[in-house]
Amino acid sequence: MTKSNPQTKRARSGRQLAQSVLLCAAVVALLGAGDPATRFTEIGHQMMCICGCNQILLECNHVGCPASDGMRNELMAAVSRGDSDSLVEQGFVQKYGPTVLAAPTTKGFDRAAYIVPPVALVLGIGLIVIVIRSWKNRPTPAIADGLRPARGAELEQFRDQADKETDL
Numbered sequence: 625m626t627k628s629n630p631q632t633k634r635a636r637s638g639r640q641l642a643q644s645v646l647l648c649a650a651v652v653a654l655l656g657a658g659d660p661a662t663r664f665t666e667i668g669h670q671m672m673c674i675c676g677c678n679q680i681l682l683e684c685n686h687v688g689c690p691a692s693d694g695m696r697n698e699l700m701a702a703v704s705r706g707d708s709d710s711l712v713e714q715g716f717v718q719k720y721g722p723t724v725l726a727a728p729t730t731k732g733f734d735r736a737a738y739i740v741p742p743v744a745l746v747l748g749i750g751l752i753v754i755v756i757r758s759w760k761n762r763p764t765p766a767i768a769d770g771l772r773p774a775r776g777a778e779l780e781q782f783r784d785q786a787d788k789e790t791d792l
Contacts, residue, residue, distance in 0.1 A: 664703045667712055668696070670727065674720050695720075 665682065673684035675691040681699070684692040695716075702712045716724045728734035767773065774782055 660703050663709065664700055667703065667709055668699055670713070671695070671699075671716060671724050672726050674724055680726055 668682035669680055671681040673679050673681050673689065673692045673695065675684065675686075675689050677684055677686055677689070679685070681692060681695055698716075699712065702715065707715070713725065728737040730738070
């Protein structure tokens with residue numbers, strides 16, 4: 625009988641844990657992936673209605689919409705045929721243009737839609753920090769020799785005198 629090495633046991637249990645986590649992630653990711661109704665809903669929420677209402681395709685609810693019913697029928701037909709998600713999206717983009725997508729793609733110039741907002745936020749916060757520091761580090765106003773600023777009771781006395789002289 626051979627003794628097993630504790631490091632080998634740890635490595636084996638680590639691999640089993642990693643495999644279990646990977647399996648759970650795959651199950652969650654693929655849950656309902658083959659269901660046509662789920663695919664229809666997912667793809668339909670990634671597209672915009674082209675009628676000008678600026679609503680998601682499946683949420684376009686204005687009465688007498690000239691486009692949403694036809695687009696939904698096209699989407700259902702493509703999903704029923706078994707077309708892949710990317711093929712369905714490409715078909716809609718070719719027919720209706722890139723504005724049919726609810727979110728920009730991650731290719732080409734569309735990446736700017738994901739990059740510019742965080743960069744602008746960081747630059748704006750940096751500018752605010754610089755302005756606040758410049759205000760905070762501003763030099764105190766120069767006072768003539770022999771004069772000191774009025775504070776406390778003396779300041780209140782000057783304010784009362786100003787009120788009396790201006791009749792406020």
